[in-house]
Amino acid sequence: MTLIVERLSHADAFEKLVPEWEALDARLTPRTPFTSPTWNQIWWKYLARREGLRNDEFFVHAVRDSGRLVAVAPLMRTHQPAFGPLRLCKLQFFGTDPSLTEIRGVICEVERQGEVVAALIDYFAASNGDWELFKWSGIRLDGGGHKKLASLGYTRTERILPDYVKSLPGSWEELHAKLSNNTRKSLRKGYEFIDRDGHKISLRVTDRDTELGDAIERFFILHAARSRASEMTSHRDNFTEEKHRDFLREVARSLAARGVLRVFQLEIDGEIAATRIAFALGGELYLYFSGYDPKWRKYGVMTTLMVETIKWAIEHGFAFINLSTGKDLSKLRWKPTEISFQDIVQSSPSIRGRLALRADLWIRRRRRDAIPE
Numbered sequence: 001m002t003l004i005v006e007r008l009s010h011a012d013a014f015e016k017l018v019p020e021w022e023a024l025d026a027r028l029t030p031r032t033p034f035t036s037p038t039w040n041q042i043w044w045k046y047l048a049r050r051e052g053l054r055n056d057e058f059f060v061h062a063v064r065d066s067g068r069l070v071a072v073a074p075l076m077r078t079h080q081p082a083f084g085p086l087r088l089c090k091l092q093f094f095g096t097d098p099s100l101t102e103i104r105g106v107i108c109e110v111e112r113q114g115e116v117v118a119a120l121i122d123y124f125a126a127s128n129g130d131w132e133l134f135k136w137s138g139i140r141l142d143g144g145g146h147k148k149l150a151s152l153g154y155t156r157t158e159r160i161l162p163d164y165v166k167s168l169p170g171s172w173e174e175l176h177a178k179l180s181n182n183t184r185k186s187l188r189k190g191y192e193f194i195d196r197d198g199h200k201i202s203l204r205v206t207d208r209d210t211e212l213g214d215a216i217e218r219f220f221i222l223h224a225a226r227s228r229a230s231e232m233t234s235h236r237d238n239f240t241e242e243k244h245r246d247f248l249r250e251v252a253r254s255l256a257a258r259g260v261l262r263v264f265q266l267e268i269d270g271e272i273a274a275t276r277i278a279f280a281l282g283g284e285l286y287l288y289f290s291g292y293d294p295k296w297r298k299y300g301v302m303t304t305l306m307v308e309t310i311k312w313a314i315e316h317g318f319a320f321i322n323l324s325t326g327k328d329l330s331k332l333r334w335k336p337t338e339i340s341f342q343d344i345v346q347s348s349p350s351i352r353g354r355l356a357l358r359a360d361l362w363i364r365r366r367r368r369d370a371i372p373e
Helices: 011-026 037-047 110-125 145-150 172-177 181-196 209-228 242-257 294-299 301-315 351-370
Strands: 004-007 055-058 061-065 068-073 075-080 088-093 133-140 155-167 201-206 261-268 271-281 284-292 320-325 337-347
Touching: 004 110, 011 037, 011 068, 037 242, 061 110, 068 110, 110 133, 110 145, 133 145, 145 337, 172 301, 181 294, 181 301, 201 209, 201 301, 209 242, 209 261, 209 271, 209 284, 242 261, 261 301, 271 294, 271 301, 284 294, 284 301, 294 301, 301 320
Parallel strands: 088 133, 284 320
Antiparallel strands: 004 061, 055 075, 061 068, 075 088, 133 337, 155 320, 155 337, 201 261, 261 271, 271 284
């Protein structure tokens, strides 16, 4: 059966697609907040660029099989610069934040990604005079999409992004017994040091609209405090811009109203020492950004918060916890399953497209080389 690709004419067309999109989103695994219509609608509202250097044009497409929605491609057509003879046109997915949307790309079940990507390639090949680069994101290495793109002669792999998902057993004791000796010792130390110094800890989980505002604002403070802490591994403050904070505030309100948002807070002697935002998506819990007060760092409060969060997830019947993207020891210690996503840049077969692909690679290398050691 041939898949049918259709373009949404403008942002208002989101609303008509929402019921079908939500049904599609509920069938995905692992679940993330970034595939929901709520996230994408609010992203376009706050973070689409409309400026002289870049102009993002709404270019969302739906893919159907016998009338049933099987995929959404939340695309935009980015013109850079916005006008003039040297203007370059790139097709890319919502999520150029650059890090608020941790995973972006075609929204479909992994089993269908190959045929969906093939349908989109064929569809956009008919209009390759309208674009020079197509920046594919979120292509699963265990799906068929990357094989289809690899078969094209004018692509370049930009990055591979790992995501870590942990299957949860029926009890904390069962999970704890399977961890390494070093990990169990590390987890125990945080509790022992807190107890030794006479402090009391507790976990607060916020999911109500009435408490949400304070929890999000406290998150911004602790996230920024962590990024400014000296003599520690550098962490970027992802919410320095007001539009980024406004974006998360509206996402939080919208998803809290649907029972999706959770804000985990570790309290020490009644003071919030660490916090993390999470999204409860069916039987899966996605862990988003975090922050903590550096004055409590000697107690390993983020590790303790993670332990308390996992215990809470098990007690509340979650089957999986998504530790989010990026490879680091704090995730690997839990012995999770790694799911790899690939970003691939495709050029149109035109001379202009192939030159644009080379220029894009050169620019990326210059930016990488400019980053200090």
